[in-house]
Amino acid sequence: MPLVTRRVAVPVLSVALLVYLASNAWAGEPVTVDSLVQLVAFALPIAGLYAISATGLVVVYSATGIFNVAQGAIGMVCAFVYWELSVNRGLPVPLALILVVGVFAPLFAVVLNRVLMQRLRNAPLITQLLGTVGVMALLLGVAALIWDPTASYPIDGLGGSGGIHISGVLLSWHRVITIVTAVVIAVALRFVLTSTRLGVSMRAVVDNEDLASLHGIRPQRVSDTAWIIGSVCAALAGILIAPEVGNMSAETLTFFVINAFAAAVFGRLKSLPMTYVGAVVLGLIVSFTSTFLDLEGRWTPLAGVLPALALFVVLLVAPQQSIRLGRPVRRYHIETVPTMRSVLTGSAVLVILSVVAGLTFSPVNVTRMISAVTVGLILLGMVPLLGWAGMPFFAPYALAGVGAWVTWSLGGSILALLAAAAASAVAGVVVALPALRLRELYLALSSIAFALIAVSFLFVQPEVFEIPRQLDRLTIAGFDLSSGTRFLVYACVLYAILAVLLVAVRRSQYGRRIIALRDSEAAAACIGISAASTKALVFALAGAVAGIGGGVLAQGQRFASSEQFPMVAGLAIILSLTVMGIGTVSGPVAAGLLGALLTALAHDWAPGHITDALELFGPALAVLALSSQPRGQIPEVAARAREHPWRAVATVVGLAVTIVGCRLMSVPGEIGFVLAVTGALVARMLYDLVRPSPAASATAGDATDIRLGVSRPITSAHVREWDRALGVPAGVGREVVAS
Amino acid sequence: MxxxxxxxxxxxxxxxxxxxxxxxxxxxxxxxxxxxxxxxxxxxxxxxxxxxxxxxxxxxxxxxxxxxxxxxxxxxxxxLARTFQRLEVFGTLSVRENLLVAAESRRRWDRSTQPAFVADELCAELGLGEVAESLVDTLPTGTQRLVELGRALALRxxxxxxxxxxxxxxxxxxxxxxxxxxxxxxxxxxxxxxxxxxxxxxxxxxxxxxxxxxxxxxxxxxxxxxxxxxxxxxxxxxxxxxxx
CATH class of the missing domain: 3.40.50.300 (P-loop containing nucleotide triphosphate hydrolases)
Known part of the structure; x- marks a missing residue:
């Protein structure tokens, strides 16, 4: 779609939708001066909140290149700390404010920056975004641990009761304070960023960090400052929103900021004035809907997704040039192309393991395995999209939901599943249409908006999941799949087939084309590869596989509802996929199993409070794993197995011996599972204790390895080999290498 | 003409x-x-x-x-084929795949070519045979330039x-x-x-x-x-x- 058409068509369509809504849902409120004042009086505080949140996003992004999805969660924690101090401990409000905004928020920012964000500085965008997603999950977990989510947290607005009366409308002091705060932040930042050394430093660091540090700027101090500003904005926004939502809820406070994304994107993530304009427009839209419209029936949930829709519209209309934001050089991690033999072996192992697990595990754990493999299937669809094409798309459950809906409404048979794959492929392409021209970060944001719109608006439509209905029992060719064991094997067979198909695609010319497009869009175009159709192909592939995953979810649970596909859970499973390895077909099922293992650990063996702690440490571990091994666990482990094949063999032997031992002593399946993993680890450690030294094991063939000395160290064995080959006395080569 | x-x-x-x-x-x-x-x-x-x-x-x-x-x-x-002033190679594909992906692309509008043959022939011609299976990102700049040239030529x-x-x-x-x-x-x-x-x-x-x-x-x-x-x-x- 050419830019001009888009810039005319999209706003026209948006306005048409608003006019249609207005004419259908007009509440009958007359348009008078009073009602217009009311509109503005309601809009400005909302705009202020959006503006404060969005400012934090923009400052952090423009100074560090990291888009902080956890902005809302930071604000949430600050709001809860403020509640704790002012309400629970009875501290005076000003003191509590100073402690939270002036001490807690800045300290938190510095710790966060030093511990995590600094390390993610040069990571690929997907890793950066998921790092902040992990922080968000962690903070939600911490909040749930400290502040019981079932209790209520009433909080008063600032400035007490009363306020200003403007043509019959009461603007409470709290809202006045909100507006004033937003304005003060705008003026203060304007001054800091344009007229101080700090502001110049920040711009220099964004431009070229190495050059800036050569000129005496300390990048770490600059990024610390940016995070402090972002965190203080988050704290202010959190504290100001809290009284507006009545009873504080961690999730409401956290996700409010997603609404502010639209404002930040309106300012193209760099212009604060435009961000404020965006915030005011958003505030006006929200205020207009609540003042003049009376949304009914299918349109009721629309009010909640208006900001997400606005984000979508802004992204569509944004000019093309603004896309190349962020750091230009983002290296992808090199993955080896899986061989057909390895994926066939892996698939066979998966199916055999599913039979073993299905026969030995207790019913509750079989159910957990089923959900693990289902999550794996949904994530498998994300592998071509995130892993191969490098497109950050964070709405797996939205695509899966389409598949679940189609499977469910067609009766849940295998044919229904195929129809679901087709429908989700189409849905994938439709989602891709606006995304085709969006790069990296904007695509990620639009996918988050899509996930929100899908779950909060599309899936709750009367035609979709409104009436819960049970599916019939699933039979395939007269084979009843209603038992857990059989369904588990069925799901694993499906997974195996899809994994093999995906590897076949990756090894085909289509796979090469996808990687070529990821590596260089310009060069791909210049050899005749159409970016649009290749991306559409990837989205169709992702949609089809994720749709099958959704269909299996519906078949397995024998019903489908919109609650099965929450936006945040989608982010969480993508996070665990990234931890496992985003470009491998084994990563998805490993990610699913990790989740199931954590659930099993939490519910079966851990006392209550450790359950919460596990939910907490899951994301924390994920984030740490991500920052230390950004290309994922499976590729790392596989690489190490290639380097030390005997260690891998020892591990597998340890695993096998323990499994056989457990069977002989009839240890229950679950304990046997844990023992087997322990056995494998012990065998590996034993091998490490007795293994030969790496120098002696280095082979002469390595000497011709082109990577030697670059990604692998030159050892004395190499030097000896070269000495021999060159016919020089031993030790000469060593001096050459040393010099 | x-x-x-x-x-x-x-x-x-x-x-x-x-x-x-x-x-x-x-x-x-x-x-x-x-x-x-x-x-x-x-x-x-x-x-x-x-x-x-x-x-x-x-x-x-x-x-x-x-x-x-x-x-x-x-x-x-x-x-029309081109190379770039600042190298634009497909760094995570091998040298042979870089040529192959171009040859395969050409095949979509010209069925008469054999992509694998074209790729192997060009590899040999440009002296890239020894590094054919190496990932392009791991190669020196001069070799990457040759890969770029080969990729352009693979389009015939x-x-x-x-x-x-x-x-x-x-x-x-x-x-x-x-x-x-x-x-x-x-x-x-x-x-x-x-x-x-x-x-x-x-x-x-x-x-x-x-x-x-x-x-x-x-x-x-x-x-x-x-x-x-x-x-x-x-x-x-x-x-x-x-x-x-």
Missing amino acids: TMLEIRKVSVRFGGLTAVDDVSLAVPEGTIMGIIGPNGAGKTTLFNVVAGILRPRTGSVLLGGEDITRLPAHRRARRG PRLLLLDEASSGLTELETIQVGERLQRLAGQGLTVVLVEHDMPFVLSTCGRVAMLDHGVLVTEGTPDEVRNNPVVQEAYLGRNREAAA
Whole structure:
């Protein structure tokens, strides 16, 4: 779609939708001066909140290149700390404010920056975004641990009761304070960023960090400052929103900021004035809907997704040039192309393991395995999209939901599943249409908006999941799949087939084309590869596989509802996929199993409070794993197995011996599972204790390895080999290498 | 027959006119060198021809067909290939795959070619056989340049645009590239190259054009251009002094 058409068509369509809504849902409120004042009086505080949140996003992004999805969660924690101090401990409000905004928020920012964000500085965008997603999950977990989510947290607005009366409308002091705060932040930042050394430093660091540090700027101090500003904005926004939502809820406070994304994107993530304009427009839209419209029936949930829709519209209309934001050089991690033999072996192992697990595990754990493999299937669809094409798309459950809906409404048979794959492929392409021209970060944001719109608006439509209905029992060719064991094997067979198909695609010319497009869009175009159709192909592939995953979810649970596909859970499973390895077909099922293992650990063996702690440490571990091994666990482990094949063999032997031992002593399946993993680890450690030294094991063939000395160290064995080959006395080569 | 015709093309970036009303015709089977100081608009002109940039005014014709409004990938399918000044390789594909993906792409509009055969043949021809299975990211710049050239040739193009193909190559490799280009030109390939290496341009090209500040200063045979006083003043003369 050419830019001009888009810039005319999209706003026209948006306005048409608003006019249609207005004419259908007009509440009958007359348009008078009073009602217009009311509109503005309601809009400005909302705009202020959006503006404060969005400012934090923009400052952090423009100074560090990291888009902080956890902005809302930071604000949430600050709001809860403020509640704790002012309400629970009875501290005076000003003191509590100073402690939270002036001490807690800045300290938190510095710790966060030093511990995590600094390390993610040069990571690929997907890793950066998921790092902040992990922080968000962690903070939600911490909040749930400290502040019981079932209790209520009433909080008063600032400035007490009363306020200003403007043509019959009461603007409470709290809202006045909100507006004033937003304005003060705008003026203060304007001054800091344009007229101080700090502001110049920040711009220099964004431009070229190495050059800036050569000129005496300390990048770490600059990024610390940016995070402090972002965190203080988050704290202010959190504290100001809290009284507006009545009873504080961690999730409401956290996700409010997603609404502010639209404002930040309106300012193209760099212009604060435009961000404020965006915030005011958003505030006006929200205020207009609540003042003049009376949304009914299918349109009721629309009010909640208006900001997400606005984000979508802004992204569509944004000019093309603004896309190349962020750091230009983002290296992808090199993955080896899986061989057909390895994926066939892996698939066979998966199916055999599913039979073993299905026969030995207790019913509750079989159910957990089923959900693990289902999550794996949904994530498998994300592998071509995130892993191969490098497109950050964070709405797996939205695509899966389409598949679940189609499977469910067609009766849940295998044919229904195929129809679901087709429908989700189409849905994938439709989602891709606006995304085709969006790069990296904007695509990620639009996918988050899509996930929100899908779950909060599309899936709750009367035609979709409104009436819960049970599916019939699933039979395939007269084979009843209603038992857990059989369904588990069925799901694993499906997974195996899809994994093999995906590897076949990756090894085909289509796979090469996808990687070529990821590596260089310009060069791909210049050899005749159409970016649009290749991306559409990837989205169709992702949609089809994720749709099958959704269909299996519906078949397995024998019903489908919109609650099965929450936006945040989608982010969480993508996070665990990234931890496992985003470009491998084994990563998805490993990610699913990790989740199931954590659930099993939490519910079966851990006392209550450790359950919460596990939910907490899951994301924390994920984030740490991500920052230390950004290309994922499976590729790392596989690489190490290639380097030390005997260690891998020892591990597998340890695993096998323990499994056989457990069977002989009839240890229950679950304990046997844990023992087997322990056995494998012990065998590996034993091998490490007795293994030969790496120098002696280095082979002469390595000497011709082109990577030697670059990604692998030159050892004395190499030097000896070269000495021999060159016919020089031993030790000469060593001096050459040393010099 | 005129393979490439550039008609009154102008490109502006904000207030800067990068290419100013340039017209140029390249006959089939010719090697045309475009020279000029840094910032003369050479690469911009390339981007206009390849379809990466849209010109503000003017048109581009390939083999007589107006391609001004075609996107880059459609131009490639009409037989236009290019390399880039700043390397654009598919770094996480192997050398052979880099050539293969181009050959496979060509097969979509020309069923007569065998992609695997084309890729292997080019690998051998360019001396890339030993590194065929290495990932391109792990190779030195000069080798990556050859991969880029091979990828462009794998398209079996009618028109080849080379943006500083000799930078990063050794002297011997540069000579080999020059000879290969002349051989290909003999078979009917049209080549336009942007180059800083003057001996290479003057020995390889049949025609040379000089750009300065976006304006076409002169165009002619290497001898004509070499003896043009404006060229000597603005480019060659300064280079000789710098060299001396």
